[in-house]
Amino acid sequence: xxxxxxxxxxxxxALAAFGMLYGLQYALFVEHQTLDHMGGSLAQSFAAAAxxxxxxSQAALEQYGDTKYDYVRQVDAHSHxxxxxxxxxxxxxxxxxxxxxxxxxxxxxxxxxAGSALFPLAIILQTYHHGAMGLKALAVVSSGLVIAGLTAxxxxxxxxxxxx
Amino acid sequence: xxxTPKSFxxxxxxxxxxxxxxxxxxxAPMxxxxxxxxxxxALIAAGLLxxxxxxxxxxxxxxxxxxxxLIAASRAVAAGNAAAVNDxxxxxxxxxxxxxxxxxxHVHMIGAGYLALLLALVQPYIAxxxxxxxxxxxxxxxxxxxxxxxxxxxHYVGLTGSPFxxxxxxSVLADSAGALLILVLIxxxxxxxxxxxSRQLSEPELPALERSGDSMPxxxxxxxGTILVLLGFLHGAYYAGTLLYEHERMETEIxxxxxxxxxxxxxxxxxxxxxxxxxxxxxxxxxxxxxSHIIEFGLLAMLLSFVQPFVFLSEKWKRRWVxxxxxxxxxxxxxxxxxxxLGLLAGGIADVGGLMVLVGLVGMLVGILRYSGGLDVxxxxxxxxxxxxx
Numbered sequence: 001x002x003x004x005x006x007x008x009x010x011x012x013x014a015l016a017a018f019g020m021l022y023g024l025q026y027a028l029f030v031e032h033q034t035l036d037h038m039g040g041s042l043a044q045s046f047a048a049a050a051x052x053x054x055x056x057s058q059a060a061l062e063q064y065g066d067t068k069y070d071y072v073r074q075v076d077a078h079s080h081x082x083x084x085x086x087x088x089x090x091x092x093x094x095x096x097x098x099x100x101x102x103x104x105x106x107x108x109x110x111x112x113x114a115g116s117a118l119f120p121l122a123i124i125l126q127t128y129h130h131g132a133m134g135l136k137a138l139a140v141v142s143s144g145l146v147i148a149g150l151t152a153x154x155x156x157x158x159x160x161x162x163x164x
Numbered sequence: 165x166x167x168t169p170k171s172f173x174x175x176x177x178x179x180x181x182x183x184x185x186x187x188x189x190x191x192a193p194m195x196x197x198x199x200x201x202x203x204x205x206a207l208i209a210a211g212l213l214x215x216x217x218x219x220x221x222x223x224x225x226x227x228x229x230x231x232x233x234l235i236a237a238s239r240a241v242a243a244g245n246a247a248a249v250n251d252x253x254x255x256x257x258x259x260x261x262x263x264x265x266x267x268x269x270h271v272h273m274i275g276a277g278y279l280a281l282l283l284a285l286v287q288p289y290i291a292x293x294x295x296x297x298x299x300x301x302x303x304x305x306x307x308x309x310x311x312x313x314x315x316x317x318x319h320y321v322g323l324t325g326s327p328f329x330x331x332x333x334x335s336v337l338a339d340s341a342g343a344l345l346i347l348v349l350i351x352x353x354x355x356x357x358x359x360x361x362s363r364q365l366s367e368p369e370l371p372a373l374e375r376s377g378d379s380m381p382x383x384x385x386x387x388x389g390t391i392l393v394l395l396g397f398l399h400g401a402y403y404a405g406t407l408l409y410e411h412e413r414m415e416t417e418i419x420x421x422x423x424x425x426x427x428x429x430x431x432x433x434x435x436x437x438x439x440x441x442x443x444x445x446x447x448x449x450x451x452x453x454x455x456s457h458i459i460e461f462g463l464l465a466m467l468l469s470f471v472q473p474f475v476f477l478s479e480k481w482k483r484r485w486v487x488x489x490x491x492x493x494x495x496x497x498x499x500x501x502x503x504x505x506l507g508l509l510a511g512g513i514a515d516v517g518g519l520m521v522l523v524g525l526v527g528m529l530v531g532i533l534r535y536s537g538g539l540d541v542x543x544x545x546x547x548x549x550x551x552x553x554x
Contacts, residue, residue, distance in 0.1 A: 001289070001360075001363075006360065009286060009289065009356065010353070010356055010357075010360075013286075013349060013352060013353045013356060014353060016279065016349060017346055017349040017350055017353060020342065020345060020346045020349065021346055023342065024339060024342050024343060024346060027335070027338075027339055027342070028331070028339055032330035032331060032335070033330060035261075036330065039253060039256070039257045039260070042253065042419070043249065043250055043253035043254075045419070045423060046237050046238075046240070046241055046249045046252075046253065046423065046426075047246040047249045047250055048246075049241045049423045049426060049427050050240055050241045050243075050244050050245055050246040050248075050249050051244070051246050052244065052427065054427065057423055058420070061416060061419055061420060061423070062416070064416070064419075065412070065415070065416040068412075068415075069412060072412075079271070079456075082275065083275075083459065083460075083463075086278050086279065086282055086463060087393065087463060089282045089285070089286060090282060090285070090463065090466050090467060092286075093285045093286065093370075093470070094386070139404075140405075143397075143400075143401055143404075146397065147394070147397050147398065147401065150390070150393065150394050150397060151394065153390070154390045154391070154394060157386070157387070157390065158387075
């Protein structure tokens with residue numbers, strides 16, 4: 001088995017297991033509390049408005065927005081880690097059909113693995129630093145790595161067979 | 165009694181190009197690979213069916229209930245009744261939990277099915293005993309069934325009889341099933357590490373595309389799947405880059421305007437803002453659904469390309485199922501996106517797209533069942549013949 005296939009299959013299985021572990025710990029220790037907090041903040045915002053306490057209502061609404069911002073990204077990171085991992089395993093099984101030299105295949109595989117690991121990580125880190133430009137840039141670059149890797153893979157599939 | 169092995173099925177019109185036993189070592193009776201393929205396709209088909217039922221009978225009705233709850237909460241705000249607000253939000257929480265757990269059950273059932281198909285592919289590289297692999301496959305399929313069932317039950321079981329403050333028994337079931345899947349994956353990773361050290365395949369690899377006599381369906385699925393995944397990635401990047409942050413900002417702005425209008429007793433503006441909120445929720449939902457479905461269907465097509473040699477149907481029927489599956493894979497996400505412009509008509513067409521994928525998938529599953537059943541009969545006849553010769 002070539003190095004590029006090993007990288008994709010082993011990396012994919014490891015990333016899938018990591019994504020699932022992350023989802024499990026989130027479901028066990030964070031999710032229910034976060035959902036309660038999110039619903040509670042929105043309810044509190046309306047209740048405060050009913051009591052004509054508009055400052056408290058606005059503060060609770062902002063809290064709702066922040067909590068939802070975090071929740072959406074936590075769930076997105078979990079699903080993207082596992083989804084991208086599955087794609088890597090599939091590609092790993094057929095990567096010998098990508099008609100490039102093994103050196104280029106390894107570069108493409110590394111691009112896919114690095115992008116798949118870093119993209120969800122950048123999403124999660126945004127929950128600690130809302131709107132940080134550096135983390136947004138990391139998310140853009142890492143997703144670009146995955147898209148570039150997949151485009152190269154599709155091109156490799158389409159290229160005529162050579163002895164390479 | 166001696167018997168003469170014969171090819172199956174009897175009807176020549178439906179016979180595949182290759183003799184069934186040519187691929188027998190790849191698909192041993194009750195092997196881990198067989199369990200993963202059957203279990204995986206069954207989980208995906210069940211998840212798709214559940215998703216279609218959910219989309220037709222629950223999704224839109226649930227969205228209407230959310231809008232009604234927000235109107236009721238705004239009326240309570242206008243009346244200065246904080247207790248009524250809390251009652252409404254308690255009800256809204258139930259409505260959202262009802263929707264969320266069903267979406268999660270749908271997603272996790274299909275996800276577990278995909279992973280099962282993936283594990284079927286990598287079985288040759290897992291250096292574990294045949295019995296261990298079979299046990300792992302059984303555990304994985306069991307986990308793949310109990311995880312979505314547990315998630316589905318969360319809304320109905322709640323915290324009944326639970327010793328925990330936030331987690332009910334259904335959550336415990338779902339989390340335990342999830343842990344089981346993780347455990348199986350970790351053991352598989354360990355088995356793969358063992359393979360890398362020994363370099364010995366534990367069973368034959370799946371037949372390569374080049375060696376397959378029925379390569380058109382495989383190639384169409386592989387190429388189509390790759391394109392679908394790429395399109396999904398590009399759409400996701402577009403959504404994240406141009407709409408995600410704007411939608412998040414708009415949500416709090418709409419809610420703020422809604423609360424202000426309710427406080428001042430302006431119920432006409434309240435209704436307008438609730439409609440805006442519903443429209444925004446719909447815009448987010450259709451974009452996320454289109455993104456996730458097109459990628460999932462692309463991945464499914466790629467995975468199904470590997471199992472085509474085991475689909476024991478005529479070339480004509482194989483092509484039909486492939487066209488149906490790929491057609492549905494395009495129709496569903498495209499018409500989900502068009503729901504914002506065309507309304508329920510597009511929603512209905514999207515549901516038909518989902519049904520097309522489901523029918524294509526079940527058609528292939530039937531072909532695989534025919535293959536395995538025929539293979540087992542041939543094995544039985546051969547062993548019977550060997551005994552007779554003795």
